[in-house]
Amino acid sequence: MSRNFMRSSSWNFLQLARYGRTANHSQFSSSNIFFHLEEDDLSGEDTSSLADSQEDFDSAILFGMLRGNVVGLRYYSGVVNNNEMVALQREPNNQYDRNAVKVNNVNGEQVGHIKKELAAALAHILDQKMAKIEGVVPYGAQNAFTMPVNLSFWGRAENKQAVLDHMMKYGFRLGPIPNSLQLGHGSAKSKSERAGPSYRAPILPAVQMTTEQLKTEFDKLFEDLKEDDKTQELEPAETIGTQLLSHQKQALSWMVSRENTEELPPFWEERNHLYYNTLTNFAEKQKPENVRGGILADDMGLGKTLSVIALILTNFYDGRPFPTKKIKKQELAESDVLKSNMSQKQFKAAKKTELSTDSRKESETLSQEASSSRPKRQKARKTKYTYSSASEEDEAWLPRKVKAPAECTLHDDDLFANALFGLPTAVRKKKNKKGVTVSQSISKAGPEGQRRTTLIICPLSVLSNWIDQFEQHIKPEVHLNIYIYYGPERTKDPKVLSDQDVVVTTYSVLSSDYGSRSESPLHKVKWLRVVLDEGHTIRNPNAQQTQAVLSLEAQRRWILTGTPIQNSLKDLWSLICFLKLKPFTDREWWHRTIQRPVTTGEDGGLCRLQALIKNITLRRTKTSKIRGRPVLDLPERKVFIQHVELSEEERQIYESLKNEGKAVISRYVSEGTILSHYADVLAVLVRLRQLCCHPFLVSSALSSITTTADSTPGDVREKLVQKIKLVLSSGSDEECAICLDSLNMPVITYCAHVFCKPCICQVIQHEKQEAKCPLCRGSLRLDQLVECPQEDLDSSINKKLEQNWMCSTKINALMHALVDQRRKDATVKSIVVSQFTSFLSVIEVALRESGFMFTRLDGSMTQKKRTEAIQSFQRPDAQSPTIMLLSLKAGGVGLNLTAASRVFLMDPAWNPAAEEQCFDRCHRLGQTKKVIVTKFVVRNSVEENMLKIQSKKRELAAGAFGKKKSSSSQLKQARIEDIRTLVDL
């Protein structure tokens, strides 16, 4: 590898990691300790020349302040108040001055211009993004011609001097900082049970973790705000057939009140007939519209879906429930047939078809399956599913429930409308495509017009769950129209959608529709309500998916997520945008008023964030209590850390590899180049972690990564192959930056970024010659993508396994526990989790030897096989496997493995949250037994050091999102210390 390539590739590798931090969509999540350490490590590199123009002024410091003037006030309509924040915007095409800088108020209305002499100095700084300049008008807001403006200059520390010098050249000296102005598998079944080899019990006692250690940062935000007005309960509409739990009634009450509220949004006050924003000091006559929605951030398993279903039916229209009034029964039955919807059974059949197909392609013809197997007649049922097919489309847009005959009278329409809304209606004539004139009722009154449709957007994996739950919880006699907008036969007609009560679709369908904008019926409907299930999937503001969601038109907006803040405060911004919270939908105001104050630890910053989140979020954890009783009567859960000691042979191999790694790392440390050799450091650590599990895991293919040679094109390719293997085996959160899902057919780009093959191919196709890497904007070519030779990693393991099987300390400890458990109670099921799927393969051998029945779930399995594995494991019969081998990242959030009550975490994860989520797959609603989690950690190894660093990070985080960090050099030193800690240097 040439020096040059080494530099650029490693730079990109790092860049990828850093991007993961800033945009939270890299395969390395920021929770990954390594990459967390990255942060602004690249600040010294030539980042500015790269198109990485993301506004990451996260680590911005204040350079200084300057008083300037805003001129030309009389030409613009934008007004400001004293002390109001203003935004500066370059106007390079101004015909009078290429240096022009506009001054806008919070609403984006132009107030004036920066006086030209100053603008001449500022233009370069703004254009080169050397600093971000923020303005506040201190006084003189009422002036007719000019007004003063206090400008504060923010940027990366390394740009400070250049900015000061530049300003000086133009005769401006930045002043000091006035304190007051800082606002600113295939499943394998063994034969019969037999004893198998015996395993020793671990020598060291298991240590239980305290609940405090398990507490997440997000929950800390809610801690001192338990004295809420969110304890009111509301019984759901009678159309809901399920008895709601107390906390679900609270959720319902809170959601209904948020949808119907007339209160001002957070940080707004009414002051003498004007509406003031207390953060920006912006005021306007028009009342800022309240957010009719919010974030339901309950823990997984508390019933968010049920709460939303209850909301839809309870607050169906204008504070009223879904109508229960029966419309002529005959007509109803008739309409059901005419609409040819699927029966429940058929839907389930269709669902299986759906699951058998690769979820990513979303190409199965759900509706075709449905319509081909559709019966001629069927009984009325509780929930109607409307499917689009060519023959139905023309009629489907007719008013719900009643297919209006062509000669439909005004009277009938009125009846219909009244039954629906209890409101006066007007009737207008409309022609459908066939030219048959029918009548359609349109509600005249009501602030929401005729909107009545709720759009639910969810990941494909939970789509069927929504349908199941609608069926389960709505009384049989209630006829709610649900349209599943999915599959190639989905309607193109927005009218079909807007005549439903509920439309359910997936993020990927929405996103692909959005790609052909003019065609998307989803974007033409004025929705009553849009619900985002697993709403954190829109956390990357640059993703097309997010754009597709944000461009939906809706009055009531809800986000369901158990993890609103996954990595950083930034995750919240997309959510806030979706909720249309003024003024935060504009990135600048979000930064200035919330994000920066919090991250820099500014006074009151956290309080603001708390106030904001408290206002729009309802969050209960499984341990939350209502009137002193836990919201869910979940059996207790205990987490034990089981330390194990390596055997002498293992220790020998470990120490020799460790010393080898130490030598490499200490050389980098002394050269001061460690931070630019991350791939090497990572490789060392991965190998050590693998050794802690089983020596077979250490792939010889990875060991050559540190060798440096001259690069031929073949070499470059080989390096890329090694890099992708490293990424795939590192156990870090492998996520595709495009689909934000776990990697499917991973490929690595020439610039060393890893994506799903289908995802990146789509990008290349779409952008043709111009295609650029979504992460670093490096050029992309189809023929330069390198795939991971999948067979390599696994086959080498399989060969070793076939040839000479051997045990390991961890396998010994696991098998001891499993055998012991089987002796005590053979019905207890266990989940065995590892980040290394190859380790799962090794464990398989041990399980077979001891006659355990097991199944396996990992990321390489098709959706169909996954479902089979889950179903067989969840079955209560005696033939059902008692052990599930699970790869840490496999399966979506909804994965339900409640059949298990024991979890064995074979190796510590970088991300404690990933561990937590894994435990929750069995510790959730439906779990009847006490759950015991065992984390195996090898004494005196990287694993133990990983735990040390994790807890050290937790302490450092102190405030929810980490206060002002130390200087960049201190940070770098800290990272180096972390690496040294990991290898005992």
Place this chain on the structure above:
DNA sequence: ACCGCCGGGTGCC
């Protein structure tokens, strides 16, 4: 703008 600047009108004291 109750300013600054511009350019025309004007011109002893």
Place this chain on the structure above:
DNA sequence: ACCGCCGGGTGCC
């Protein structure tokens, strides 16, 4: 006076 001074016209970038 190729000045000074006066007062009207005028006004972002």
